[in-house]
Amino acid sequence: MNNSDASTLTEFILLGFSGLEEMQNLLFSLLFGIYIFTIMGNGAIVCAVRLDQRLHTPMYILLGNFAFLEIWYITSSVPTMLVSSLSETKTISFAGCLLQFYFFTSLGTTEVYFLCIMAYDRYLAICRPLHYLTIMTPRLCYILMSLCWVFGFLSYSVSTVQVSQLPFCGPNVIDHFMCDMDPLMALSCVPAPTTEMVFYVLSSVIIMLALLYILGSYTLLLIAVFKVPSAAGRRKAFSTCGSHLTLVCLFFGALLAMYVSPTAENPATMQKVTTLFYSVVTPFLNPLIYSLRNKEMKAALKTVLRIH
Template sequence: MNRSETTTVTHFVLLGFPGCQEMQSFFFSLFFGVYMFTTMGNGAIVCAVVLDKQLHTPMYILLGNFAFLEIWYITSTVPRMLVNFLSEAKTISSVGCFLQFYFFTSLGTTEAYFLCIMAYDRYLAICRPLHYPAIMTPRLCYILVSTCWVFGFLSYLGSAVQLSQLPFCGPNIINHFLCDLDPLMALSCAPAPVTEMVFYILSSLIIILTLLYILGSYAILLIAVLKVPSAAGRQKAFSTCGSHLTVVCLFFGALLVMYVSPTAENPAEIQKIMTLVYAVVTPFLNPLIYSLRNKDMKAALKKVLRIQ
């Protein structure tokens, strides 16, 4: 086909979760409730960390930034899903699609980096408690936080730019609820194996290296905790780390299935479910399994919300 005969795609259609109108209304209500709980729950954590001076410590500064990140992470996908549940067209502009891909992957990468430095913080607090105040100073904490945000948004900038430069001539239907690399590459008029290979090599390196670092930190931490003579001390340490490990397992488990294993062998519906786990479920559960189990955080939230 001549270049003059091709039609440049100006919008894509996100199929999302197909079904009758009643089913679409149910999905809308479900995800709207999830989105509201996630933003309010994580927003309350951010407010508690900002307003309560007792929480101005590295552990809670990291937690507050993590909660802030979760708000934007779920916002990169769910609002568009909600619009599509109520729309028959289910369209998104090509620019909007590429921007969603960039912000979704960047925020997900930032989350992986945050989980790393949170594991580092717990390692120092438990394995080197006497040196912890001298090492994990507020200055170092803010440097680590800034590094996570900057590198998170730089990691996939090149891939997003390369993807946006590919020709899309039609069809324009994406069997997903968001703009991800696989469905977009499948719609490109010209093959781009280098772009795809660079993306998956980078994704695999980020996921595997960050996960290995977290698991290595917790292996050392576990050995140190088992040496604690007090049963109460061991229980407190395991309680603190258990919440973080739960988030790590949910987030990285789904990522490994999506971006490290061969996704071409996974049906589209399985890919949607796996994406939901790390894009929606993890931010939704964060206030429950990570923060609200913490006594100091509970007390701060009561002050912020004026609950007696």
């Protein structure tokens, strides 16, 4: 079958949570509420970091850019889910499906890289406090952030091109709420082991190396915290590190389940719930855990938003 055969397929049908028709209105309301809160929470953080001079330090610059990333990450999936939950046709164009696949995987990968440099920043701040300001300069901070965005969007460009070259001649029903690798591979008219192997090997390498690096950084960080003489200082550090590590483990746990090994044989509902968790729940929690629990950030938000 040649590539011209693929042109016979111009759109896909996203079933979403089709087995829960009686709960579509509730699901729409829940997703819409989470989406609005996530946009507002992360948007407030971006504004606070940009407008408050006290937050023009590497740690807050990273948090502000991370919040900006989260806005786009959740936007790459939730609007499609919202439209699909109310639509009778639930269709998405072939090009739109590929674009969603590319942006969703690229933004998710960029988030993985950001979590690495944020762990590095915290490691320097706690383990090497005397050298922190000379090492983590604003210039280095901007370089690291730029690299995260560039490599995040380059990482899966080859996989996206490979998927776009696959012949999709029917059926065109995707038993998912978004375009992801497993659902697309299941609809390909011919087996594509090379495409699948490239995607999953790359995913495994990125996720495992990033997770090992983050856990290693926080291990060294926690060892340093044990040496803090002040009990109050230890409690504050443990509280911050504990909440960060919890979110990292939840986020990477879902990624490991989805991308380190092919999950096509898993129940479709399990794939949907897992994807929903790291694509919607973690962006929703990130403002609360990384920024809104921070005293300096809350003070800046009160100033910027005129909350007294």
